[in-house]
Amino acid sequence: MIVTPVRAVVLDIEGTTGSASHVYDVLFPYARERLAGWFAAHRGEPAWTELMEELRIHTGDPQLDEGGAVAVLTAWSDQDVKAPPLKRIQGLIWAEGYARSTLTGHIYDDVPAALARWRRSGIDRYVYSSGSVAAQRDWFAHSDHGDLSALLNGYFDLSGAGGKRDPESYRAITRAIGVPAPETVFFSDVGEELDAAAAAGWRTVAVRRPGDPRGPKVAGHPTVSALDDIRLHRPTRREEGAWT
The missing domain is CATH 3.40.50.1000 (HAD superfamily/HAD-like)
Incomplete structure (x- = not known):
């Protein structure tokens, strides 16, 4: 001891x-399959605007649109990239899941x-x-x-x-x-x-x-x-x- x-x-x-497996087998897939839905549901809201701006800065693409944002985030999710914008939206999606008691x-x-x-x-x-x-x-x-x-x-x-x-x-x-x-x-x-x-x-x-x-x-x-x-x-x- x-x-x-x-x-x-x-x-x-x-x-x-x-458990790391809980993150990779439960949380990451949960967020990944809801990326496009989150953007559609929150379009124009402050969190959406802030995330889009963060993604444009992080990717170096000032013209990045919503579809491009979803594509980038999906690719990062598949590669487990430790990018702050991905971590931000994962947290936002998980928060909704916790609030609905569909996640622990x-x-x-x-x-x-x-x-x-x-x-x-x-x-x-x-x-x-x-x-x-x-x-x-x-x-x-x-x-x-x-x-x-x-x-x-x-x-x-x-x-x-x-x-x-x-x-x-x-x-x-x-x-x-x-x-x-x-x-x-x-x-x-x-x-x-x-x-x-x-x-x-x-x-x-x-x-x-x-x-x-x-x-x-x-x-x-x-x-x-x-x-x-x-x-x-x-x-x-x-x-x-x-x-x-």
């Missing part, structure tokens, strides 16, 4: 707090108890995912374990923090949450993301859920199969002094 003194926890979603966010059984335990210990709890902040909020608010919103302090996405394999993104989160890098721990199932966080001075814990085809370990990082395998606590004054 790993025991680590920290002030803040930052959690990935896919493969860490929730998958959360591993150990996660709610871990979040509650860390909250009792006075440790701040954040999420950092490639999905939009809105999509992250919906995932936890409409989870298969109920509304977990109260167990989280905040959310970060590609638009707000940057790419997850870039150390500067983690430095940006450090500045935003006001917790020193050595007192922050990042949980993820992706080695390159953990490497970037470590390069920014964060502590890291890899999560590899049972049955993950990539194997049970992540090179260079302590690895757990569930959040029950780690105990976190706020640093004592002596521990704080060791990091200054």
Whole structure:
């Protein structure tokens, strides 16, 4: 069991707090098949206008029309491109699904108890995912374990923090949450993301859920199969002094 003194926890979603297969087998297809319908239903509304402008900037095509936008987004969806405009519309479509109770966010059984335990210990709890902040909020608010919103302090996405394999993104989160890098721990199932966080001075814990085809370990990082395998606590004054 790993025991680590920290002030803040930052959690990935896919493969860490929730099933990656739920994202790829349920959420992505759900949004993809509704792209054209969303544009038609919201044509001329502020969200439609903002998304079209974002797509024109991102693609470098100032003449991009609605049909072209749907084609671009569909291609990005098929290729799993981590493009902010795609993440934005996926979040908007999923929000409608959550509101209609046709979608729920998958959360591993150990996660709610871990979040509650860390909250009792006075440790701040954040999420950092490639999905939009809105999509992250919906995932936890409409989870298969109920509304977990109260167990989280905040959310970060590609638009707000940057790419997850870039150390500067983690430095940006450090500045935003006001917790020193050595007192922050990042949980993820992706080695390159953990490497970037470590390069920014964060502590890291890899999560590899049972049955993950990539194997049970992540090179260079302590690895757990569930959040029950780690105990976190706020640093004592002596521990704080060791990091200054």
